[in-house]
Amino acid sequence: MAATKPKYPAREPRGSVLLAALALPGLLPAVAVAENAPEQAVVAYKQLYYQDSQAGLDRITVHAPSLYGLLPMGEHWSLEGSAVLDAVSGASPRYYSSVSGASHMDDLRVAGDAKLTYYRERSAYSVSLSRSQEHDYISNAAALEARFSSDDNNTTYNFGIGAARDAINPTNDVVEDETKTSLQGIAGVTRALTAHDLVQLQLSYSSGHGYFSDPYKLFDNRPRQRDQGTALLRWNHHLQAVDATLRLSYRYYADSYGIGAHTAGIEWVQALNDVLTLTPSLRYYTQSSADFYFDPPASGPFPNVPEGSYSSLDQRLSAFGALEGGAKLEWRIDSKWSADLKASYYQQRSAWRLLGEGSPGLDPFRYVSVEFGLTRRF
Amino acid sequence: MSPAAGGAEELVARFGLMACQAEIRVAGVDADAAQAGIEAAHSELRRIEAKYSRYQSDSLVSRINAAAGSGVAVTVDEETAGLLDFAASLHQQSEGLFDISSGVLRRAWNFRAAQPPRPEQIAELLPLIGWSRVDWNRSQRRIALPQAGMEIDFGGFGKEYAADRAAAVLVAAGLHHGYVNLGGDIRLLGPRPDGRPWSFGIQHPRQAGATVAGLALGSGALATSGDYERYLEVDGRRYCHILNPRTGWPARCWQSVSVQAPLCLAAGALTTVAMLMEEAGPAFLRRQNVPFLTINERGELRREGL
Secondary structure (H helix, E strand, O other): OOOOOOOOOOOOOOOHHHHHHHOOOOOOOOOOOOOOOOOOOEEEEEEEEEEEEEOOEOOOEEEEEEEEEEEEEOOOEEEEEEEEEEEEEEEOOOOOOOOOOOOEEEEEEEEEEEEEEEEOOOEEEEEEEEEEEEOOEEEEEEEEEEEEEOOOOOEEEEEEEEEEEEEEOOOOOOOOOEEEEEEEEEEEEEEEEEOOEEEEEEEEEEEEEEOOOOOOOOOOEOOOEEEEEEEEEEEEEEEHHHOEEEEEEEEEEEEOOOOEEEEEEEEEEEEOOOOEEEEEEEEEEEEOOOOOEOOOOOOOOOOOOOOOOOEEOOHHHOOEEEEEEEEEEEEEOOOOEEEEEEEEEEEEEHHHOOOOOOOOOOOOEEEEEEEEEEEEEO | OOOOOOOOOEEEEEEEEOOEEEEEEEEOOOHHHHHHHHHHHHHHHHHHHHHHOOOOOOOHHHHHHHOOOOOOOEEOOHHHHHHHHHHHHHHHHOOOOOOOOHHHHHHOOOOOOOOOOOHHHHHHHHHHOOHHHOEEEOOOOEEEOOOOOOOOOOOOOHHHHHHHHHHHHHHHOOOOOEEEEEOOEEEEEEOOOOOOOEEEEEEOOOOOOOEEEEEEEOOOEEEEEEOOOOEEEEOOEEEEOOEOOOOOOEOOOEEEEEEEEOOHHHHHHHHHHHHHHHHHHHHHHHHOOOOEEEEEOOOOEEEEEO
């Protein structure tokens, strides 16, 4: 029997063009370079200074040093951790600005977290644990996260679940051994629309149960169930001509307390030269008040709050608008060291609420925060 | 957890070279070392440009072409010999479609003109094309073009070779994070300092400034050939600058072909051959075992491994 002719021409040697190119000297360095997981260890130190103010009162001052570390472990793993020490002194935020009598507080908060990440070619998985401890408040949380990239790497999906359990033992013994637990889910998609445009949508939902009231505040009795949902939309656009990036964001928030909030932010990341980057930013926030928030009376006695009914005078649950302006300067000193300085100023006023009236009787609230950071790579 | 890390420590140099925009980006080293490396790479690029430019009358290529038909063979150095070997190999593997002697077609093709050349103009030039007729003596490193009017040029892969060489110089200077981009032909030094890949866009063949796809690369090279950089359009037909040495007429069929390979030289050559092979291009790239991306005449994008 005659040999049958192959239907297709014989397969060329694999990559013969590449082999011919490889025959040329001096094109391929002998150095192999690892991919995937981080390959440099990082240690970063930050020092935060924070001071807030309300008319005529000494407010909270915070000096918070923090430490962050990243340790790559082989090709596929990395371990991150951070620790923060907050030395807080001064008066706690005044719930009720037409009455003086802010209680003095001195507190020390120690918090830390750790995150272990496993990197695969198109995905990464992490598990993280965190703990925060004050003498009257202990919080423990755990989370699982996963990220997946599409085959073209233009789209990334992320999913996460988290759980937190807090133990509350206020010094004034209003309650004892109270707890609060919450479960959170998050899902998001990030997509590169063009080489210069990145858009992101993140949705999250959290359901919490337990003691949400503030034990140090009068007339503070909040529902024991709180469900919160947020939707965050971001767009980053790189402007090649001026070597800058515009970052726009919008966030919608709603919860079962009846608070609805909108946040709009804009940032401009401008490279000044090869080593300096300046990022001015502006953020506007507005929210409606919680269903059970009630306005502090302009004068006279506290209003009658029926026993057992929900109520709060916490101005964080009031209706207001706020503006925050800031700037961040990053300086890449050399390949190992970089430094950054961040300053922001925040002001909150009832009158700045959009889409409705602000809550009356509250003084404007402001804070200044300055943060200095130093990062070393190894 | 909000890491303070991740501040991009990068140095980017941009300059014009080989009639295109060149960009070198390095990261993860101090500015002095990076600057020295970039300068070394820049002078390597200028060296290659001067040596292989057909526009510079004292270049090696100009001397080879000037001697065409004289019977005098020009002795070349080892680097050029390597490139000529590569060209010879590519000519054979592409069944003659990749031919460094096809540059004479430029005498007929003016992409700024309103009309394509007349067929007889092209027919006159075809006898001057043919690598197989070039007298290339590898062992003596001597080359002679047998007929006056013949010419060779390294335009088909000079830029890609230069990108590979510049990258090699940068890596030798201790720079392992970054890339070299010569007019869209990209060769990587390595991923970002934190191990993440760089991301690259593929130019949209019909919309300047837009991209049709993105991909992440940590090593190797990426090259794209297209019908959109130099072309002329008459009666709705586009004549692009990628010319078939057998017919003298432009390649049709693909708006754009992108190839990923360990070397930019290989990636660039493969895109050109695939363009010229027209319908048979993807099968050729599959046999060459490289990831690739094509955009056909209707603008439809297809990715295989890329």
